[in-house]
Amino acid sequence: MAQLGAAVVDADMEQAPSNTARRPRILLAASGSVAAIKFANLCHCFSEWAEVKAVASKASLHFIDKTSLPKDVVLYTDEDEWSTWKRIGDSVLHIELRRWADIMVIAPLSANTLGKIAGGLCDNLLTCIVRAWDYNKPLFVAPAMNTFMWTNPFTERHLMAIDELGISLIPPVSKRLACGDYGNGAMAEPSLIFTTVRLLFESRAQSGSGNSG
Ligand code: PCO
Numbered sequence: 011m012a013q014l015g016a017a018v019v020d021a022d023m024e025q026a027p028s029n030t031a032r033r034p035r036i037l038l039a040a041s042g043s044v045a046a047i048k049f050a051n052l053c054h055c056f057s058e059w060a061e062v063k064a065v066a067s068k069a070s071l072h073f074i075d076k077t078s079l080p081k082d083v084v085l086y087t088d089e090d091e092w093s094t095w096k097r098i099g100d101s102v103l104h105i106e107l108r109r110w111a112d113i114m115v116i117a118p119l120s121a122n123t124l125g126k127i128a129g130g131l132c133d134n135l136l137t138c139i140v141r142a143w144d145y146n147k148p149l150f151v152a153p154a155m156n157t158f159m160w161t162n163p164f165t166e167r168h169l170m171a172i173d174e175l176g177i178s179l180i181p182p183v184s185k186r187l188a189c190g191d192y193g194n195g196a197m198a199e200p201s202l203i204f205t206t207v208r209l210l211f212e213s214r215a216q217s218g219s220g221n222s223g
Pocket of ligand 1: 043155
């Protein structure tokens with residue numbers, strides 16, 4: 011079992027009694043964009059406020075410094091998905107995580123993972139969670155990619171498809187990109203992603219549609 015993965019469904023994943031106030035449960039996921047260098051920072055922003063679990067695609071691991079993640083944030087990877095599954099009746103990680111989370115946030119969302127989600131593909135832990143997502147619960151994405159990918163006609167088609175599913179977009183911004191180009195496609199700042207998600211959670215909680223646990 012991966013040291014950080016601990017893909018065992020422990021008491022932590024079980025539902026708290028519904029009359030007990032609890033912290034929001036935020037599932038943060040990173041896909042394969044250079045902007046995943048900011049994933050640890052994003053985890054720190056959220057873990058001040060919420061219970062956080064993290065999911066990383068194989069490509070994103072190239073950019074994530076695992077040692078910089080908050081100590082209480084478990085990082086799940088594709089290896090964890092089936093490593094502890096032995097027989098029928100054992101828990102399936104992507105289902106346990108979609109059940110556990112109040113909100114999912116994919117930041118960065120790469121062009122490739124955007125295309126997969128828009129097309130309903132699910133070939134890794136991250137996309138299996140999205141494919142099984144309960145759209146009564148919010149799912150945010152913060153895309154990050156080169157400007158030429160962002161302005162490619164596929165992006166608009168894919169954004170329309172995920173919008174129809176009920177996924178909320180935190181748009182990219184214009185700045186210097188990893189390759190030296192200047193243009194749109196840079197991931198929104200972690201602080202903006204955090205405030206966007208928190209505001210939505212708190213407005214839903216006030217209106218009674220959030221999960222107040
Ligand atoms: C690839 N992609 C990118 C990804 C989007 N870029 C960004 C920012 C970072 C630096 O602030 C890399 C986080 O530019 O989100 O650049 C090809 S150019």
